[in-house]
Amino acid sequence: AQSVTQPDIHITVSEGASLELRCNYSYGATPYLFWYVQSPGQGLQLLLKYFSGDTLVQGIKGFEAEFKRSQSSFNLRKPSVHWSDAAEYFCAVDFSGGYNKLIFGAGTRLAVHP
Amino acid sequence: GAGVSQSPSNKVTEKGKDVELRCDPISGHTALYWYRQRLGQGLEFLIYFQGNSAPDKSGLPSDRFSAERTGESVSTLTIQRTQQEDSAVYLCASFRSGSSDEQFFGPGTRLTVL
Numbered sequence: 623a624q625s626v627t628q629p630d631i632h633i634t635v636s637e638g639a640s641l642e643l644r645c646n647y648s649y650g651a652t653p654y655l656f657w658y659v660q661s662p663g664q665g666l667q668l669l670l671k672y673f674s675g676d677t678l679v680q681g682i683k684g685f686e687a688e689f690k691r692s693q694s695s696f697n698l699r700k701p702s703v704h705w706s707d708a709a710e711y712f713c714a715v716d717f718s719g720g721y722n723k724l725i726f727g728a729g730t731r732l733a734v735h736p
Numbered sequence: 737g738a739g740v741s742q743s744p745s746n747k748v749t750e751k752g753k754d755v756e757l758r759c760d761p762i763s764g765h766t767a768l769y770w771y772r773q774r775l776g777q778g779l780e781f782l783i784y785f786q787g788n789s790a791p792d793k794s795g796l797p798s799d800r801f802s803a804e805r806t807g808e809s810v811s812t813l814t815i816q817r818t819q820q821e822d823s824a825v826y827l828c829a830s831f832r833s834g835s836s837d838e839q840f841f842g843p844g845t846r847l848t849v850l
Contacts, residue, residue, distance in 0.1 A: 626778075658841075665740075666779075666827070666841040712778055722767060722831050722839055723792065726778035 624648050624717045628727035635703050636735045643698040643730050645713030654716035655696040656724065657687055661709040669711075672696065683707070708734045738762075740842035742828050748848045749818055757813045757845045761830030768811050769839065770803055771827040779827060785811060786833075818849045 625648045635641055647653060655672040670681025677689040687698045696713060710731045714724040741760045749755050761768050766787045771779040781795040785805040796802070800818075805811035815822055825846050829839040 628778075665843045666829075668838045671838070714779075722769075723781060723784055724769075724779075724839065725781065726771075728776075728778040 624725055626713055626715050626725050626727040628713055628730050630730045632731045634733040634735060637705050638702050641700045641703045643711050645696045645727060647694050647715045655689060656714040657698045658712045658714060659709050703734055705734045705736060708732055740828055740830050740840050742842040742845050744845060746846045750850050751820060752817055754816045755818055755847060757826050759811045759828030759842060762840055765830035765832045766808050767831040767833060768805055769829045770813050773825045773827055820849050823847055823849045
């Protein structure tokens with residue numbers, strides 16, 4: 623079955639430190655890949671997406687992600703975390719070939735220490 | 737409105753009662769999705785509407801769940817004979833094919849079944 627795994631349920635970093643959130647998906651044809659952020663009391667917001675082309679994609683709020691086909695991974699990174707980045711992050715994968723039927727990972731909750 | 741809206745924002749009901757949740761998508765968005773997010777978990781796909789095509793109901797967990805959408809407008813998700821395990825946040829998203837391929841999410845309806 624198609625699945626998306628976010629191995630880290632909870633991560634804590636210090637403000638200014640770098641961040642990497644992991645995402646792996648089950649093998650299949652190259653899917654469409656997304657990262658969403660959900661802040662407390664807010665709806666989900668798209669950070670970035672990968673469909674094709676350059677495997678390093680830039681998103682909003684200084685985030686980037688790299689698609690590695692050989693590892694079936696799409697890890698999210700940020701070089702310097704801000705306190706406002708504390709939120710829950712979801713990796714999502716569209717295996718449906720563009721019909722945007724997304725399968726979400728369980729999420730990683732990010733806490734930021736001052 | 738500018739975004740996806742959902743009502744009610746909160747719903748508390750007794751086990752066995754029926755509930756109806758409403759989603760107003762962004763005008764012009766042909767696709768509409770319903771997801772369920774249980775506490776501490778990722779989003780589960782429930783159902784997908786695309787224009788006037790037959791909906792993809794593959795994610796509905798039981799026959800107590802149903803959804804309707806007229807054309808490209810409002811959608812309602814109905815849960816009959818609610819059970820405690822139905823307690824979750826129900827999220828709606830809309831999407832305009834051929835656009836940025838981004839799903840825009842509503843704020844959700846938090847359903848609590850006592």
